[in-house]
Amino acid sequence: MPRRKSKRKEFENLLIKDAGSKAKGxxxxxxxxxxxxxxxxxxxxxxxxxxxxRKAYYMAKPTAFHQYSKDRIESKCIHFxxxxxxxxQHFDYSAQLYYKEKEVLxxxxxxxxxxxxxxYPILGSDNTYYYRNKxxxxxxxxxxxxxxxxxxxxxxxxKNALGLHIPGMWDKxxxxxxxxxxxxxxxxxxxxxxxxxxRQGFSFFDPHEQTGLLRSLMIRTTQTDQVMVVVxxxxxxxxxxxEVMEFLKNDFPQITSLQYIINQKKNDSIYDQEIHLxxxxxxxxxxxxxxxxxxxxxxxxxxxxxxxxxxxxxLKELLELKGEELIIDLYSGIGSIALxxxxxxxxxxxIEVVNDAVIDAQENAKLNKINNASFYTGEAQDxxxxxxINVHGKPDIIVVDPPREGLHKDVVKMIADIRPDKLAYxxxxxxxxxxxxxxxxxxxxxxxxxxxxxxxxTYHVENIVIATS
Numbered sequence: 367m368p369r370r371k372s373k374r375k376e377f378e379n380l381l382i383k384d385a386g387s388k389a390k391g392x393x394x395x396x397x398x399x400x401x402x403x404x405x406x407x408x409x410x411x412x413x414x415x416x417x418x419x420r421k422a423y424y425m426a427k428p429t430a431f432h433q434y435s436k437d438r439i440e441s442k443c444i445h446f447x448x449x450x451x452x453x454x455q456h457f458d459y460s461a462q463l464y465y466k467e468k469e470v471l472x473x474x475x476x477x478x479x480x481x482x483x484x485x486y487p488i489l490g491s492d493n494t495y496y497y498r499n500k501x502x503x504x505x506x507x508x509x510x511x512x513x514x515x516x517x518x519x520x521x522x523x524x525k526n527a528l529g530l531h532i533p534g535m536w537d538k539x540x541x542x543x544x545x546x547x548x549x550x551x552x553x554x555x556x557x558x559x560x561x562x563x564x565r566q567g568f569s570f571f572d573p574h575e576q577t578g579l580l581r582s583l584m585i586r587t588t589q590t591d592q593v594m595v596v597v598x599x600x601x602x603x604x605x606x607x608x609e610v611m612e613f614l615k616n617d618f619p620q621i622t623s624l625q626y627i628i629n630q631k632k633n634d635s636i637y638d639q640e641i642h643l644x645x646x647x648x649x650x651x652x653x654x655x656x657x658x659x660x661x662x663x664x665x666x667x668x669x670x671x672x673x674x675x676x677x678x679x680x681l682k683e684l685l686e687l688k689g690e691e692l693i694i695d696l697y698s699g700i701g702s703i704a705l706x707x708x709x710x711x712x713x714x715x716x717i718e719v720v721n722d723a724v725i726d727a728q729e730n731a732k733l734n735k736i737n738n739a740s741f742y743t744g745e746a747q748d749x750x751x752x753x754x755i756n757v758h759g760k761p762d763i764i765v766v767d768p769p770r771e772g773l774h775k776d777v778v779k780m781i782a783d784i785r786p787d788k789l790a791y792x793x794x795x796x797x798x799x800x801x802x803x804x805x806x807x808x809x810x811x812x813x814x815x816x817x818x819x820x821x822x823x824t825y826h827v828e829n830i831v832i833a834t835s
Contacts, residue, residue, distance in 0.1 A: 597626045
């Protein structure tokens with residue numbers, strides 16, 4: 367049979383002139399199409415080999431570098447380029463901030479077709495490493511092998527892994543020797559637990575067979591130096607589970623909340639799972655300025671605690687509260703935004719779909735002696751309706767901090783119908799934020815735009831938009 371012709375293309379000496387979605391560099395091919403290139407930064411000049419072709423663009427990997435950007439730096443982590451945890455460790459942080467701010471403003475103008483009169487410079491993070499308060503690691507009995515290992519003649523005996531998934535591969539886990547995203551004792555717990563499990567001969571999870579004792583490891587830390595560890599098991603083997611938990615309890619006495627889950631379903635989500643407390647408290651305490659928050663295994667809290675203070679402080683500043691406002695906070699989680707605003711308004715009402723989070727929010731209000739905040743369980747598009755407004759009153763301000771997919775169309779319509787004096791839209795996805803605001807632009811004018819970097823060395827960025835009717 368004739369050999370099938372490869373559809374891959376090679377392009378030489380492409381200048382990376384911009385940074386685009388998901389941290390990919392942008393160049394222009396000789397045929398005029400856009401080329402999205404992995405693991406490069408603006409200013410690099412490279413040869414590339416394409417691996418995907420679409421009508422308007424190519425996706426490519428670099429094969430040779432002819433020029434390195436002035437903004438390129440040495441990455442800190444030995445796993446950079448393979449691990450999916452950080453995409454921009456090789457990119458100077460001030461340059462990262464420039465392109466994150468640029469993307470936010472371009473999305474608002476291009477997707478949202480919005481007039482932006484007042485935007486503030488992005489607020490960077492003082493801590494660019496060890497800033498995450500939550501990490502989730504996966505166990506696997508078939509770790510990701512490097513190309514060198516694959517090419518080697520040596521037989522690989524140890525294939526167990528405890529680490530992060532290879533980007534885009536649900537069944538491939540990179541065995542982490544180090545991670546610079548979460549402060550101690552995160553690395554020692556992960557490394558010593560893997561060593562102990564291997565020594566004891568405990569089975570690691572097989573994602574294809576859906577078997578194995580050890581499935582995942584969650585570690586949460588706080589600014590108050592409290593530590594939560596939650597181990598997810600698949601096989602229900604009580605004696606081995608006890609051995610694992612006793613090891614963690616004895617070797618890491620600084621763990622203030624030690625819990626476990628037996629999860630035998632096909633995904634790692636814990637929101638429908640029973641959580642067993644093994645030792646310590648069922649929560650840890652995080653502080654944000656003068657507030658305290660109880661954090662439990664299922665709680666959503668901003669991943670960067672220090673920058674959460676910056677984010678919520680800036681939100682409060684931009685809202686210019688007078689003390690008489692009624693605020694409705696949609697997607698309120700454990701009440702972090704609502705309680706941060708409660709001291710400066712008449713009343714704040716939160717709506718959240720996860721009932722456990724609503725209970726957490728109510729407990730956090732009591733913990734902080736806040737009496738003007740109430741929380742209700744329900745989907746925003748269902749509960750946030752005319753009857754709800756008739757009971758609680760028309761809000762002066764609506765605050766939304768939705769998931770990455772943005773607002774449900776019924777929520778957008780309800781906001782338009784209510785027409786509050788102010789809308790505060792906090793988002794980790796400026797593209798869907800722009801899409802939603804475009805649907806409201808005949809009612810609201812954009813007053814303030816404030817990007818806040820919560821995730822150094824990644825392409826993610828948080829953004830606050832304040833709009834007035």
